[in-house]
Amino acid sequence: MTDRDLGMHRRITRRDFLNGVAMAVGGAVILPHRAASLQGNDADDSPAAVRTTARPNYPPALTGLRGSHAGSFEAFHALRDGTFWDTAGPIVSTRERYDLAVVGGGISGLAAAYYYRKAVGKKARIIILDNHDDFGGHAKRNEFTADGRTYLGFGGTQSIDSPAPYSPVAKALIAELGIDVSRAAQVLDPNLYQELGLQRAFFFDKETFGVDQLVVGYSHQLPDAFLNAAPLSEAVKHDVRRLLTDQWDPMPGLSSADKKARLARMSYAHFLTHVWHLDPGVLPLFQTRTHGLFGVGIDAVPAQDAWGLGFPGFQGMHLDPGAGPGQNYDAIRHPEAVDYFFHFPDGNASIARLLVRRLIPGAIPGSTMEDVVTAKANYARLDMQESPVRIRLNSTVVRVRHDRPGASPMGVEVVYVRNGRLHRVWARAAVLACWHSVIPYLCPDLPEHQRAALAYAVKVPLVYTNVLIRRWTAFQRLGARAIVSPGFWHTSARLDAPVSLGSYRSSRSPDEPIVLHLSKSPCKPGLEARAQHRAGRVELLFTPFETIERHIREQLARLLGSGGFDPAGDILAITVNRWPHGYAYQYNSLSDPFWLEGGEPPCVVARQRIGRIAIANADSAAYAYTDAAIDQAHRAVHEILALR
Ligand SMILES: Cc1cc2nc3c(=O)[nH]c(=O)nc-3n(C[C@H](O)[C@H](O)[C@H](O)COP(=O)(O)OP(=O)(O)OC[C@H]3O[C@@H](n4cnc5c(N)ncnc54)[C@H](O)[C@@H]3O)c2cc1C
Numbered sequence: 001m002t003d004r005d006l007g008m009h010r011r012i013t014r015r016d017f018l019n020g021v022a023m024a025v026g027g028a029v030i031l032p033h034r035a036a037s038l039q040g041n042d043a044d045d046s047p048a049a050v051r052t053t054a055r056p057n058y059p060p061a062l063t064g065l066r067g068s069h070a071g072s073f074e075a076f077h078a079l080r081d082g083t084f085w086d087t088a089g090p091i092v093s094t095r096e097r098y099d100l101a102v103v104g105g106g107i108s109g110l111a112a113a114y115y116y117r118k119a120v121g122k123k124a125r126i127i128i129l130d131n132h133d134d135f136g137g138h139a140k141r142n143e144f145t146a147d148g149r150t151y152l153g154f155g156g157t158q159s160i161d162s163p164a165p166y167s168p169v170a171k172a173l174i175a176e177l178g179i180d181v182s183r184a185a186q187v188l189d190p191n192l193y194q195e196l197g198l199q200r201a202f203f204f205d206k207e208t209f210g211v212d213q214l215v216v217g218y219s220h221q222l223p224d225a226f227l228n229a230a231p232l233s234e235a236v237k238h239d240v241r242r243l244l245t246d247q248w249d250p251m252p253g254l255s256s257a258d259k260k261a262r263l264a265r266m267s268y269a270h271f272l273t274h275v276w277h278l279d280p281g282v283l284p285l286f287q288t289r290t291h292g293l294f295g296v297g298i299d300a301v302p303a304q305d306a307w308g309l310g311f312p313g314f315q316g317m318h319l320d321p322g323a324g325p326g327q328n329y330d331a332i333r334h335p336e337a338v339d340y341f342f343h344f345p346d347g348n349a350s351i352a353r354l355l356v357r358r359l360i361p362g363a364i365p366g367s368t369m370e371d372v373v374t375a376k377a378n379y380a381r382l383d384m385q386e387s388p389v390r391i392r393l394n395s396t397v398v399r400v401r402h403d404r405p406g407a408s409p410m411g412v413e414v415v416y417v418r419n420g421r422l423h424r425v426w427a428r429a430a431v432l433a434c435w436h437s438v439i440p441y442l443c444p445d446l447p448e449h450q451r452a453a454l455a456y457a458v459k460v461p462l463v464y465t466n467v468l469i470r471r472w473t474a475f476q477r478l479g480a481r482a483i484v485s486p487g488f489w490h491t492s493a494r495l496d497a498p499v500s501l502g503s504y505r506s507s508r509s510p511d512e513p514i515v516l517h518l519s520k521s522p523c524k525p526g527l528e529a530r531a532q533h534r535a536g537r538v539e540l541l542f543t544p545f546e547t548i549e550r551h552i553r554e555q556l557a558r559l560l561g562s563g564g565f566d567p568a569g570d571i572l573a574i575t576v577n578r579w580p581h582g583y584a585y586q587y588n589s590l591s592d593p594f595w596l597e598g599g600e601p602p603c604v605v606a607r608q609r610i611g612r613i614a615i616a617n618a619d620s621a622a623y624a625y626t627d628a629a630i631d632q633a634h635r636a637v638h639e640i641l642a643l644r
Contacts, residue, residue, distance in 0.1 A: 006553035007568030008546075012063075057379045059134035060141040060346075065545040066155060067140070067464075067577035072131045075396040075417045079441050084398060091415055091422040098125045100640065101414045101427035103397045103442070105130030106137020107157070107348065107626055108616045109433035110355035111173060111633035113389060116431075117359065119641055126359075126389045127425055129416050131396040135382070136352035138582065139626070142575045143346075144468040146513040150374070152504065153466035153496065153515040154347025155577035161343075162625040163329060165336040169634045170627040177354040178369045181342040188343065189498040192508065198481035198495075203559050204231050205487030208284050212558055216479045220310065222285070236281035243276060247316040250275045259317055260304055260324030264589040264596055268298040268306035275303075276313055286311070288484070288491040291521035293329070295460035295536070295583060300529045302589045305329045326589030326596035345373055345499050345506065348626055353377065359389040370502030394418055400430055400442045402611050412612050429612040429640045433633060435459055435581050436606050436619035445610055453605035457619040461536040462582035463520040465490060467552060468513055468573040474563030476510040483559050489551035490518035493559060513572060518552065528591040537580040548576050583624035584617070607632070614639040 003009065062069075078084040100116050102109045105128045113126045134140060140155030160166075160174065160181060174181065202218040204211060209231055217226045222244060227237055251259045263271070268286070272278045287297040290309070294301050307314040308329035323330040344350035353372050357364040363381040366372055382391040395416040402409035403426070412430040416423055432439055436457035440446060446454070472495060475481060482494030496515040498506040507514035522536030552574060553567040587595035594601060607620035614636035621628035 001554060001557055001567075003550070005568060006550065006557060007566075007571060008550060008553065010568055010571070012571060012573050058376075059132075059379070060143040060349075060377070061145070062133075063144075063573050063575045065548075065576050065578055066142070067579045068581065069133065069578075071133070071394070072396070073580075075398065076131065076438060076441070079398050088398075088417075088422055091424050093424045096127065096425045098127045098425060098427040099429070100124065100126045101400075101412060101425060101430045102126065102128040103400060103414070103430065103432045104128075104137065104434035104617060105132070105135040105391055105393070106433060106617070106629065107139050107352055107355070108618060108629035108633045109137070109431070110135065110352055110359065111630045112431040112433050112616050112637050113359055114173070114355055115634055115637040116640070117389065119637070123388055127414075127427065128389070128391045129395040129397050129414065130391070130393055133394050135356060135391055135393065136349050137629075138579060139348040139352045140577060141346035141349035141353070142466045142515075142577070144466070144513075144515065144573050144575075146468060146470075146572055149513075150504075151468055151496075151507070151513060151515050152345040152373070153517065153575070154345075154349060154464065155466070155575065156462075156464055156579060156582075157348035157626060158464075159341060159343040159347060160351070160626060161341050162337060162627045163333065164627075165334050166340050166627045167631050170630040171340070173630050173634075174351070177351065177358070178367075179342060179351070179354070180369065181340055184342045187499050187501045189500070189506070192498045193481040193495070196476055196510070197479055198475060199479060201478070201480035201483045202226070202230070202285075203483050203485040203487075205485065205558070208487040214478060214480065214483065214559060214562070218484060220289070222312075232285075233279075233281060236279050239276075239278040239282050240285065243272070243278060243282065244312045245315075249316045249318070251317065256318065256320040257324065259319060260327070261596075263304035263307060264302050264324060264326045266303050267590060268301050268303045268311060270299075271303040271306070271313060272298075284486055287525070288486040288521070291491060291523075292519065294529070294586075294588075295462060295521040296523045296529050296532045297525050299525045300523075300527070300532055300588070300590065302326070304589065325598065326587075328586055328588075343497060343499055345496075345501065345504055351626065356382070356391065360384075360387055360391065368502070373502045373504045392416075392418070395423075397434070397442060398422070399444070400432065400613060401444055402613075409611055429614070429643065431614050431616050431633070431636045431640065433616040433629075433636070435617060436603075436615070437581070439606075439615065443610065443613065445613075450605055450608060450610070453602040456585075456602040457606065457622065458530045458533050458585050459537075459579075459581035459619075460533050460583035460585060460624070461522045461540055462579045463490070463518075463522065463540070463548075464577040464579070465518040465520075465548070465552065466575045466577070467516040467518065467556070467571060469516055469556075469565075470513055470570045470572055471511050472507070472514045473510045474560040474565035474570075477563040478560065485555065485559060488555045488558075489548070490520045490555060493518045493555070516556075518555075529588045530585065530591065533585070540578050540580045545576060549574060584619045584622060584628065586622055586624055607636075609636075609639045612640070612643060 138156035142153040142155045144151040200218045201216040204213045290301045366375045395418040397416045399415040436454040440451040523532040524535035557567045603622040607615045616632040616636035618628040620632040
């Protein structure tokens with residue numbers, strides 16, 4: 001299709017000119033004065049392109065390339081490359097003194113501020129510094145408007161949902177914020193899509209499968225009707241059926257523990273092609289099924305975890321229930337974890353917003369879990385002199401070190417770059433709730449073994465894209481609500497979950513606009529997991545928004561064209577949430593021997609307090625979920641409180 005057919009020329013709210021600038025320099029070196037012009041919404045410093053695309057002071061409504069947006073990472077990349085201080089200029093002291101400085105305004109950083117304030121009292125002076133133009137870290141809100149109505153999407157962290165039960169600490173915070181997870185079923189309409197006859201579907205693309213074809217009725221069980229309709233060879237279908245039904249034990253004579261030990265050391269792809277000896281044409285049916293949890297495909301996911309996740313091929317092996325050594329996903333999920341689920345229309349951004357509401361009264365009006373959904377945050381109130389708690393956005397921290405080097409420190413100096421200028425604040429203590437991999441560049445005082453342990457945490461890159469479309473009649477005609485599409489840039493596309501809460505109403509009729517949610521895990525099959533994550537991150541850095549937009553338009557045209565979808569006319573807005581540093585890395589039995597052998601994992605060494613500096617973030621638990629971010633904030637703050 002031509003650019004014109006796809007609607008690349010259409011005026012929608014999406015193009016972030018800044019991306020072009022960032023890509024032109026590869027994000028490697030942007031000097032502080034240059035970074036100033038990229039830092040975002042401060043009208044005086046912004047180039048014309050920002051003023052035309054940005055709605056100053058209301059980041060959730062910004063479209064285009066979001067997540068790690070232009071202006072949020074360049075200063076840090078220069079620090080990493082060793083060039084930052086060459087051109088840094090003088091550090092200006094703000095003369096601000098705090099009880100606690102928090103680096104990172106994600107859920108961990110916000111929770112750290114909450115716990116500290118709760119323990120020390122409302123007068124505790126706290127500053128939270130974050131490099132993005134919005135708070136929440138991965139827990140970001142995307143807002144769209146069409147015909148005067150607001151549509152919400154999650155830009156990252158999707159739901160309160162964790163493979164293991166939330167700890168009592170994390171549950172207590174959720175309850176203190178006023179979130180009642182037992183209401184999950186009341187706010188989600190389970191019947192809307194069902195009544196319209198919409199099912200999950202799989203798109204076979206011609207590049208991978210030889211023909212473009214949408215087959216509805218897909219599920220992980222690969223039902224007969226689906227397989228019959230699928231454009232797969234008879235040999236592949238035969239092998240898939242064998243895999244699903246044969247009660248074969250490929251490892252007879254071994255104990256369950258020995259079988260698990262073998263499965264932990266081979267990928268699921270290897271299990272299919274070298275243990276089951278299946279036709280390699282089976283692989284694309286499964287390849288991206290693990291993306292959402294691992295950020296890589298089945299070539300880098302241990303077969304033992306695939307068993308835990310319910311993948312086929314293990315039914316004849318008589319494996320004992322319960323996780324084996326080195327297994328992340330247990331075959332039997334704890335019922336408490338299953339029940340502890342809640343989805344806000346903007347995902348866990350609502351948790352971040354509820355935390356901010358507690359920390360800075362007046363920043364987000366209202367008082368309940370219902371009214372927070374539609375409440376407009378007042379960004380001007382986040383960083384006010386008179387407020388004991390301040391959240392300073394667009395502020396990349398570049399150094400955190402103790403004062404009085406050599407003597408017993410009284411506090412911590414925190415240096416950050418904002419609007420191209422370096423500033424210093426002083427605090428009695430600091431919590432680093434930022435990504436582990438950045439900490440070695442910030443803290444000169446770290447011992448070598450801790451630096452290495454911090455650097456081990458390679459974040460998992462992810463892209464969550466929200467596309468506002470004019471109507472979803474094409475989905476209705478095709479009978480699909482969610483489409484797996486392993487051959488495309490985004491490997492899944494689905495209609496927003498019909499959640500209505502407070503005065504927020506989800507889209508109810510196919511004639512109304514709706515938010516489509518697309519996701520991608522950038523990776524490079526064939527490499528070990530962490531190498532795949534690094535390769536995915538590079539891909540994201542060098543993929544400009546226009547390329548992604550074209551991928552989106554072409555993909556939607558091919559998935560939905562036969563249902564009447566017109567990419568040129570039906571797409572109203574696009575927000576690509578790019579997370580090169582996404583999930584916390586969870587250890588993998590294929591590439592992390594200590595994980596199998598029960599040795600001390602690097603995250604334990606990495607999170608040790610250094611004097612008056614404690615370390616939080618989900619990386620501290622090597623566990624990619626909100627409960628980890630909360631638990632680690634709680635631990636870090638209590639390490640600081642113990643010093644008082
Ligand atoms: C796309 C996506 C979907 C997810 N979905 C779920 C889900 O459904 N459920 C779930 O439980 N978890 C989910 N997660 C995991 C999510 O990471 C955690 O739940 C949690 O939000 C992590 O919070 P955090 O504060 O530890 O880290 P982050 O959210 O990463 O926050 C850290 C903050 O520190 C900032 N920072 C880094 N360096 C600096 C610096 N030098 N100076 C200033 N600031 C800095 C970062 O930019 C960031 O804003 C998802 C993650 C992603 C990326």
